[in-house]
Amino acid sequence: MHKDLMKEQERVHRVIEVINKERTRLAEQVEEKSEKQRQQLKESKEIKISQGSSESVWESSAELRAFEQELMIRNNELQNNAERVAVLEKMQDEPYFGRIDYHDEYGNETIYIGIGSLFEKDENLIVDWRSPIASLYYEGSKGEKVKLMIADQPMTYGVDLKRQFLIRHAEIVRMMDTDNVMGDPYLLEVLEGPSSYQMGTVVSTLQKEQNQIVRETKAAVTLIEGVAGSGKTVVLMQKIAYLLYAFRDQLQSEEIVLFSPNKIFQEYVSQVLPALGELNVGNTTFSEFMERKVTGFSLRADHADSLAKVTVLKGSLAFYEALQKYGALLKKRYLKFADIRFRDEIILSQEEIESAFYSIDSQGALASKLDILQRHLLQRVERIKQSQKGKPWVDKEMVAMSDLDLYRYEKETHNQKAMEDAMTADILEDAFEPVVARIEALAFIRYKNQYIHFLRAVPKLLSLDDFGLDEEEWRTHIALVAEHMAEKRVLLEDLDAYYSLRLLLKGPSSDMKYQYICLDEVQDFSPFQLQMLQHAYPSARFILSGDLNQNILNRRLSFDDLRTIFSESKFSSYRLLTSYRSTNEIVRFSESFIEGEKPEGTYIRSGKKPEVLLTEDGGLDMGYIRQKVEASVAAGLRVAFISRNAEDAERISQELTLVGIDYKLVQQDTDNSHHPVLILPARLAKGLEFDVVFAVCHYPAKAAQNELQILYTICTRAMHELYLTVSGKEPGLLERVNPDYYDVRKM
């Protein structure tokens, strides 16, 4: 082994030399091309200056366009080179993490696997982990035969050696040959390590069942379901990186959008894709995305219990269907138009527009009927425009023209009449431009009024009773929404529905370019939101990852909903059952809170039993808690106090202050969460993990409907140690748990 290690170390050095050479060469190229680009930019500015003098305007602008095109090509080249340099920089420290020796009918081969490929002349020094042959590393163990599809051909390979490396700063720190019998000791080592503020990559320890999901590309909709900590987020990220590699000729990173549950989580995973060599995938929260879609409104965050029923209704498929029915109604009546004005005068009144619209006989969708109206109005405006010729305001504008413009018209035309005609045409074009733009944008529809009108129609389109609401409550709610709209700060549910209404009227827009829409923590999306995305991006593929047992926000996304939404598509669903995050003891304890069937996962590693801190009167032994927190922080571990809601987070923060524990209270998803001791409500702990978790449940709770799901989510944030604070007055909480699964400490 020692000789092996020396040989491997020599190879690492040799490969790093090649990486350095390629990096230097590329960096020089980048520098050279950037200089050229700077030069060209300067020249393009000079072209603009020469406009209107010796060259004709058209010639200059054609030249400018050619320049711009060339600049764009250079820019792309530059970006590709810069991306490659970034990958090489990452590989400089750790060029690869695995080696596979295999044989097939043609002989023996050895490959080394890393985050990017590397060649020296004809020798393949590193194979990208996403290449088809690299699957051997994830699928096979020593002595096994593995079947792979390579270039659509079934191939069989015998694995002779699987070696894992931990390389840091060009030195091999650990080298391990693994086989089926030993399992994956390297994985264990990785999992036993402490947590961090940012999720790391797991490309070197990706498990077989995870790898299979990563590499499946045929499904139109992929659902990655699984228990907490089973690597759903990990798999989703690896899958994105894989798609960008497998379809590199047809798929740009801008054509993938990844929705994260909140900004804290977004930051937590922000380095994963760059670390895999993919720098430019858009990672956004759904709220941010919606705010960009519907400008003019900002979001109002409101988690008030009074809104719970309405939120469920507005997130439902029934509400979506109601909106579609309403859209069909609008084809016949109720559409609300505004006057179209030109120079402060009404040129097309709402009544005229309305009558034009309702006299169109169209079998098509609402949007296509509006499309016909739009064309009709544009023709009407064109006639009005022509009728303005010779009006005093046009003559006035003509007189006011600059000498330079006059000179330009003179050069382009042959006689006075032609010149005046050209000038009039341009003046009218400019003056009517805003009117035309308004019509093209369908801005003559009164969307806000229309939305409120839709809300009023809702009781006729669905059963309020199904959502535990009566008409009076609904009317009160509409008044609130109208108030929100006037203040231009609305709830996310309203923004979703408002946007969907606009989509109904306008049809899918041309900026819709996503090939893949990826949703992490899909259980927090409402059925309405998913249906809306599916309609807005009909040709996009969806990758959904989540755990319906963690439905904290109570929007009730179910498998049935998913099947309804994506019924006609090709649906592939997977279930991951092994938790890589938490110890077996934490997993077993947490799963007691799952309703229905318990998942049967493989246990990975052992640790301490969770401890229940039981209080009789609600008071905790804060000395004990302080001692635990201090010891953890001193050991470099991250601690989180996670509560059911924001009020409880506030309360525990006061208790910690009293005993002098230093902490950071996270109340909004924009708060910085880099502190070794955090207090946060479950809603903001989504997807995150901590070495030590205090699940705060000793305050009397107004038993939320999804209490158990919240508790499950809180407990499964813990990697190594879990403490659950419970009040003796709330015995129900522990009734579900086998007493052997935890230790009790009376406070």
Ligand SMILES: Nc1ncnc2c1ncn2[C@@H]1O[C@H](COP(=O)(O)OP(=O)(O)OP(=O)(O)O)[C@@H](O)[C@H]1O
């Ligand atoms: N194959 C693996 N090798 C090493 N670590 C892994 C592997 N798979 C998952 N992990 C680790 O397990 C932890 C949980 O992974 P991840 O956050 O992806 O799980 P999840 O299923 O999305 O969890 P949750 O449902 O709680 O959001 C992370 O620390 C991740 O790095």
